[in-house]
Amino acid sequence: EDQVTQSPEALRLQEGESSSLNCSYTVSGLRGLFWYRQDPGKGPEFLFTLYSAGEEKEKERLKATLTKKESFLHITAPKPEDSATYLCAVQAVFQGAQKLVFGQGTRLTINP
Amino acid sequence: ETGVTQTPRHLVMGMTNKKSLKCEQHLGHNAMYWYKQSAKKPLELMFVYSLEERVENNSVPSRFSPECPNSSHLFLHLHTLQPEDSALYLCASSQAPTPDSGNTIYFGEGSWLTVV
Numbered sequence: 053e054d055q056v057t058q059s060p061e062a063l064r065l066q067e068g069e070s071s072s073l074n075c076s077y078t079v080s081g082l083r084g085l086f087w088y089r090q091d092p093g094k095g096p097e098f099l100f101t102l103y104s105a106g107e108e109k110e111k112e113r114l115k116a117t118l119t120k121k122e123s124f125l126h127i128t129a130p131k132p133e134d135s136a137t138y139l140c141a142v143q144a145v146f147q148g149a150q151k152l153v154f155g156q157g158t159r160l161t162i163n164p
Numbered sequence: 165e166t167g168v169t170q171t172p173r174h175l176v177m178g179m180t181n182k183k184s185l186k187c188e189q190h191l192g193h194n195a196m197y198w199y200k201q202s203a204k205k206p207l208e209l210m211f212v213y214s215l216e217e218r219v220e221n222n223s224v225p226s227r228f229s230p231e232c233p234n235s236s237h238l239f240l241h242l243h244t245l246q247p248e249d250s251a252l253y254l255c256a257s258s259q260a261p262t263p264d265s266g267n268t269i270y271f272g273e274g275s276w277l278t279v280v
Contacts (some may be wrong), residue, residue: 095254095271105251141264149195149214150261152269154207
């Protein structure tokens with residue numbers, strides 16, 4: 053069964069304090085690993101897709117990396133506006149369609 | 165503007181009511197999805213329409229009924245719901261996957277449903 057576990061559940065940082073969020077996964081045949089950002093009361097906003105081990109992608113203060121068992125979302129010198137819940141998901145294909153299997157998310161708070 | 169529009173944004177309904185959630189995508193995609201997001205639980209897939217065909221999901225109670233009249237519109241019809249069905253219902257869309265790779269799934273802002 054496809055499974056995604058994110059840690060920590062919640063993380064509180066000071067502005068400028070870099071850190072990493074973890075996403076561990078088990079999936080039969082990885083098609084893609086996705087990171088989304090979700091603000092309170094809103095839908096998930098797409099950030100990155102990673103397809104193979106060793107791949108990295110960057111966007112502003114965020115950098116996502118992928119190994120065969122986990123992905124990290126590194127946040128460098130974060131600002132208060134980076135506060136959000138970050139969701140990790142693996143893509144699975146079934147019955148000719150696709151779906152995302154999500155972790156529970158990491159709730160990130162950046163204090164000024 | 166996310167390209168996926170959901171209405172209404174908020175809905176309060178009694179357990180005997182019938183209501184519908186509506187979703188429209190402006191991205192030219194050919195697959196649409198309903199996800200449910202409850203407090204302290206991961207997003208759960210409810211239904212998928214891919215190339216205008218519904219993919220069954222047996223774990224969803226029959227009080228939820230999807231309808232996809234074309235590739236741009238998706239509905240979720242609600243009937244005789246329970247208070248535990250209160251949640252954020254998210255619509256999403258994407259291009260249908262190929263045998264070798266999937267495609268990015270884009271979400272709407274969600275419809276907050278409260279069942280009283």
